[in-house]
Amino acid sequence: MTGVDTAFIEVDRVEKVFEVRRKTGLLKRERRQVRAVDALSFTVARGEMVGYIGPNGAGKSTTIKMLTGILTPSGGRLRVAGIDPSRERTRLAHRIGVVFGQRTTLWWDLPLIDSYRLMHRMYRIPDARYRENLDRCVELLELDGLLDVPVRQLSLGQRMRGDIAAALLHDPEVLYLDEPTIGLDVVSKARVRGFLRELNAERGTTVLLTTHDLQDIEQLCSRVMVIDHGRLMYDGPLAGLHEAGESERTLVVDLERELPPIEVPAPARVVRVQGPRQWVAFPASQSAAPLVARIAAVCPLVDLSVREPDIEAVIAKMYAEKATA
Amino acid sequence: MGSGRLYAAVTAGGFRRYATYRAATAAGVFTNTVFGLILVYVYLALWDERPHLGGYDQAQAVTYVWLGQAFLSTLALGGGGVEGELMERIRSGDIAVDLYRPADLQAWWLAADMGRALFQLLGRGVVPFAFGALVFPVALPGDVLTWVAFLVAVVLAMVVSFGIRFLVALSAFWLMDGTGAAQAAWFLGYFCSGMLLPLNAFPGALGEVVRALPWSSMLQAPADVLLGEAGALPTYAFQAGWAVVLLAAGRLVQTAATRRVVVQGG
Numbered sequence: 001m002t003g004v005d006t007a008f009i010e011v012d013r014v015e016k017v018f019e020v021r022r023k024t025g026l027l028k029r030e031r032r033q034v035r036a037v038d039a040l041s042f043t044v045a046r047g048e049m050v051g052y053i054g055p056n057g058a059g060k061s062t063t064i065k066m067l068t069g070i071l072t073p074s075g076g077r078l079r080v081a082g083i084d085p086s087r088e089r090t091r092l093a094h095r096i097g098v099v100f101g102q103r104t105t106l107w108w109d110l111p112l113i114d115s116y117r118l119m120h121r122m123y124r125i126p127d128a129r130y131r132e133n134l135d136r137c138v139e140l141l142e143l144d145g146l147l148d149v150p151v152r153q154l155s156l157g158q159r160m161r162g163d164i165a166a167a168l169l170h171d172p173e174v175l176y177l178d179e180p181t182i183g184l185d186v187v188s189k190a191r192v193r194g195f196l197r198e199l200n201a202e203r204g205t206t207v208l209l210t211t212h213d214l215q216d217i218e219q220l221c222s223r224v225m226v227i228d229h230g231r232l233m234y235d236g237p238l239a240g241l242h243e244a245g246e247s248e249r250t251l252v253v254d255l256e257r258e259l260p261p262i263e264v265p266a267p268a269r270v271v272r273v274q275g276p277r278q279w280v281a282f283p284a285s286q287s288a289a290p291l292v293a294r295i296a297a298v299c300p301l302v303d304l305s306v307r308e309p310d311i312e313a314v315i316a317k318m319y320a321e322k323a324t325a
Numbered sequence: 326m327g328s329g330r331l332y333a334a335v336t337a338g339g340f341r342r343y344a345t346y347r348a349a350t351a352a353g354v355f356t357n358t359v360f361g362l363i364l365v366y367v368y369l370a371l372w373d374e375r376p377h378l379g380g381y382d383q384a385q386a387v388t389y390v391w392l393g394q395a396f397l398s399t400l401a402l403g404g405g406g407v408e409g410e411l412m413e414r415i416r417s418g419d420i421a422v423d424l425y426r427p428a429d430l431q432a433w434w435l436a437a438d439m440g441r442a443l444f445q446l447l448g449r450g451v452v453p454f455a456f457g458a459l460v461f462p463v464a465l466p467g468d469v470l471t472w473v474a475f476l477v478a479v480v481l482a483m484v485v486s487f488g489i490r491f492l493v494a495l496s497a498f499w500l501m502d503g504t505g506a507a508q509a510a511w512f513l514g515y516f517c518s519g520m521l522l523p524l525n526a527f528p529g530a531l532g533e534v535v536r537a538l539p540w541s542s543m544l545q546a547p548a549d550v551l552l553g554e555a556g557a558l559p560t561y562a563f564q565a566g567w568a569v570v571l572l573a574a575g576r577l578v579q580t581a582a583t584r585r586v587v588v589q590g591g
C-alpha cells in the first residue's frame with residue numbers, strides 16, 4: 001500500500017476556533033472563542049468505514065466541514081487523497097461525496113430526476129457511467145417511482161435516500177455522512193445501512209459517518225472514533241469502547257409480584273425498583289446468561305429484557321472519567 | 326463547454342421551478358395589470374400638465390409604464406429574485422451544500438436567476454404588457470430590428486440586476502440577517518431604476534447621478550432602446566460596463582466571504 005492509501009484521510013493536530021460575539025450589555029459586546037476542534041489527529045485508510053461519534057457540540061460536523069474544504073482549519077494539517085481541502089475545494093469535490101442529514105442537495109421544487117441530471121453535468125460523469133450508477137442507486141435505495149416526484153413532496157426518508165444517491169453518482173472515493181439516519185424509521189434506516197455496507201464492500205468507498213444512533217455504528221463500522229469538546233477520546237473497535245467506557249447493560253426483569261431488591265452477585269446491582277419491575281445493571285462486557293439464570297433460580301420471573309448501553313451515556317461517562325483523572 | 330451545459334441546465338431548472346407555481350404567476354399577472362392601470366392614469370394626468378416630460382410624449386410615457394410592469398418581477402425590482410433564497414441559505418448554513426460542489430457559486434446563481442427572469446418575463450411580463458398595448462395608445466416600433474435590439478438590452482438588464490442582488494445577498498455572510506440590506510436595496514432599486522418616474526424626467530444634478538448609476542441599466546436603458554430614444558450600442562456599452570463591474574465585485578466579495586467567513590449550523 002502506498003502512503004495515500006493508508007492515510008487516505010489525514011488529520012494532524014487540526015484545530016478550529018470560532019470567534020463568537022455576544023451582546024453583554026446595551027453597547028458592550030464580548031468576544032469569546034469557541035474551540036470546536038482541538039488538536040485532533042487521526043488517519044483513515046482507503047476503504048475503511050469509520051464511525052465518528054460524540055455528544056452534541058462535540059465538533060463532528062465541524063470536522064466534516066473541514067474535510068470537505070468549506071471550513072478552513074485554524075491550525076494543523078489536513079489532507080484528503082493528498083489534497084488540502086480548503087485550498088483545492090473544487091478539485092477535491094470531484095472525489096468526495098457528502099450527505100448532511102439535515103440539509104439537502106436536491107432541487108426542492110423540481111422532480112428528483114432533475115437534480116440527478118444536474119449532478120451528471122456538474123461532475124461531468126460519462127453518460128454510460130451515470131446511467132449505470134443511477135440505475136444501481138434507484139434499485140438499491142428503492143427510488144423507483146420517486147424520480148418524477150418533486151423533492152418537496154418526498155418524505156424525510158425518501159429525501160434522505162435521494163440525497164445519498166445524489167452524493168454517489170460521480171463515484172466518489174470517500175463519502176462523508178453527517179447523521180444520515182436522523183429522523184428515519186426502522187425500515188428506512190435498515191435500507192440505508194444495507195446500501196452503505198454494500199457500497200463499502202463492493203466499491204471500496206471510504207466512509208466516514210457521524211451519528212447518534214449506536215446501531216448505525218454497530219451494524220456498519222469496525223472502527224469508531226469518539227470526540228468530545230473537540231478532542232479525540234477514543235479510537236478503536238466498538239467493543240473496546242464499551243470496555244474503555246466501563247459501560248453497563250441493563251437487565252429489566254418483571255417479577256410476579258413486588259419484592260425487595262433481588263440479591264445479585266457484584267458487580268451487578270439493582271439500580272431501580274418500581275412495583276414488580278426491577279432494573280439490574282451489569283458490565284457490558286459480561287454475558288447476561290449467568291445473571292438471568294441466577295435471578296430465575298431465586299425469583300418468580302414473568303418476563304425480562306436486556307437494554308444495551310446508550311452510546312451517549314458511555315461517552316458522557318468516559319469524558320467525566322478523563323476530566324477527573 | 327462542459328460547464329456551459331451545466332449552467333444551461335441550471336437556467337432551465339430555474340425557469341421550470343418558477344413555472345411550477347401557477348397560482349402565484351396568475352396572481353402576479355393580475356397585480357401587475359392593476360398596478361399598471363393605476364400608474365397609467367397618474368402618468369396621463371402628469372403628462373397632461375407637463376407634456377414632453379423627460380422627452381417622452383404621452384404614448385411613450387404609457388409604453389414606459391407597461392414596460393415597467395413587465396420588468397417588475399423579471400428584474401426582481403421589488404424582491405422575489407434568487408437573492409432571498411441565497412440569503413436564507415447563508416443564514417441557515419445550507420450554503421455549505423453549494424460550496425462543496427464543483428460549481429462556481431456566482432455562475433450557478435446567475436444561471437438560476439436568468440432562468441427565473443426569463444420565466445417571469447414570459448409568464449408575468451408579457452400579459453400585462455400586451456393588455457396595456459391593446460387598451461391604451463402606445464408607441465411601439467414597427468421594425469423587427471428595434472425589437473431585437475431591445476431584447477438584447479433586456480438580457481443585459483437582467484445581468485446587471487443580478488449583479489446588484491448577488492452583492493446584497495452576500496452581505497448575509499457578515500450580517501447574518503440580510504433582510505434589512507435587502508429591503509434597503511429594493512427600495513433604492515425601485516426608485517433609481519425609474520419604476521416611479523422615468524429617470525429622464527429627473528431634474529438637474531439628481532437626474533445626472535441616477536442616470537449614471539447601475540439601476541438605470543435596468544428599466545430606463547431597454548425602454549429608451551425600444552422607444553427610439555437611445556442608440557443600441559452606447560446603451561449596451563453602458564449596461565455591459567456595469568455588468569462587468571458588478572460581477573467582478575461579486576466575485577471578489579465571494580472569495581472573501583468563502584475564505585474567512587464561517588458556514589453556519591451543524
Ligand SMILES: Nc1ncnc2c1ncn2[C@@H]1O[C@H](COP(=O)(O)OP(=O)(O)OP(=O)(O)O)[C@@H](O)[C@H]1O
Pocket residue numbers: 018019020034035036054055056057058059060061062063587588589590591
Ligand atoms: N458557525 C459557528 N460559529 C460559532 N460556533 C460554532 C459554529 N459552528 C459550530 N460552532 C461550535 O462548535 C462546536 C462544535 O459544533 P459541531 O457542529 O461541530 O458539533 P457536532 O459534533 O456536529 O454536534 P451535533 O451532534 O449537535 O451535530 C459547538 O460548540 C458549536 O457551538
Ligand SMILES: [Mg+2]
Pocket residue numbers: 060061062178591
Ligand atoms: Mg453535527
